[in-house]
Amino acid sequence: MDSEVAREQALDAAERLFYGQGVQAVGMDAVRTASGVSLKRLYQLFPAKDQLVEAYLERRDLRWRGRLAEHVERHDDPLERIPAVFDWLEEWFGEADFRGCAWINSYGELGATSERVVAQVRAHKRAFREYLAGLVADAGLPTALAGQLFLLAEGAMVTAGITGSAESAAEARGAALSLLRGTPGGASAVN
């Protein structure tokens, strides 16, 4: 079996299991069984579980931000792109296997014990925040708004995870629109 293929299969299984059941609840044996990649191969690709977790978070980060950007960029008007972020969150929260933000959950689980995981979580959140900052800048809005939108999005994610409901996305979107409207250069035009 090709190494590249084995790696992808291992990460597919790891992502499904780690996200769905938590990292510590899933043994390497379960990853082996679910992926069809032998233990020997797994340990060649990822010398320790830590590094499999790291790779899972890293690949998920790329995909997650890719999906978000794809959705947002369907809107041409920079002012519409900001609420579109929360629309996408709502879609995400509604997915059948949604179980909260993978990074927030991983931080809760491993933040105190794994430096690798902490680094991944910080990098992901920084990237998301910077993406929002880009949207805010493109819309000609004040920089300070980015951090506020970021906090709303984070609050919505953590709340959706805990309650199992998608409604926090709409709440956050409402708050985001209020903040936009109350802003110099802000958007009374946005629905």
Add this chain to the structure above:
Amino acid sequence: MDSEVAREQALDAAERLFYGQGVQAVGMDAVRTASGVSLKRLYQLFPAKDQLVEAYLERRDLRWRGRLAEHVERHDDPLERIPAVFDWLEEWFGEADFRGCAWINSYGELGATSERVVAQVRAHKRAFREYLAGLVADAGLPTALAGQLFLLAEGAMVTAGITGSAESAAEARGAALSLLRGTPGGASAVN
């Protein structure tokens, strides 16, 4: 040794260890050593680790909300009480042992495996949300504001935990004030 005393000592140690290192990283032996309560006694008081975790979260919830309320109620003006929530968050985030929200972390760690923990987390978040709703109602502000403030607070907590910085509290406070100001009946008077 009195049972009540043993229980408190066990919970003191459990809280310090579970919060600081994560629940799964702390064995019952460590709780025994840190608390001075024998294993036999521990298992009499809490028949399984699950239930010790549950009791830890429950007692912390009472204390956490008590401290918050105590701080908030120093302000008599209902409109000042809302930003005071975020002031208190900032104080909390600045404490030396702060390591994020215990409930969010516990959810990330055990949400997929322990019903008891999930119930505690939901109860705590519901109580916090309702506390905010009370503040909003007392200030004569629209009900919808409560959910938005809640999301800001949650976002601030999770962000402070991940970044290790207290600044998200000030950001959330700024956003909260903007939302207050943009609101009918809202408070252009609040600093």
Add this chain to the structure above:
DNA sequence: TAACGTAGAGAACGCACGTTCTCACGTCAA
């Protein structure tokens, strides 16, 4: 064909930890 390297399956190892058991000791009632 024969020797060799590689990969997969899964057994084995070592350790950590939740939980229970043992045993010696102190306490209190009869």
Add this chain to the structure above:
DNA sequence: TTGACGTGAGAACGTGCGTTCTCTACGTTA
């Protein structure tokens, strides 16, 4: 005084899991 009982210290047990090792089978090459 004695005997039943509760307690503390910690050993012991069982299990799960991260990691490594063994063995077998197969494909490749001289």
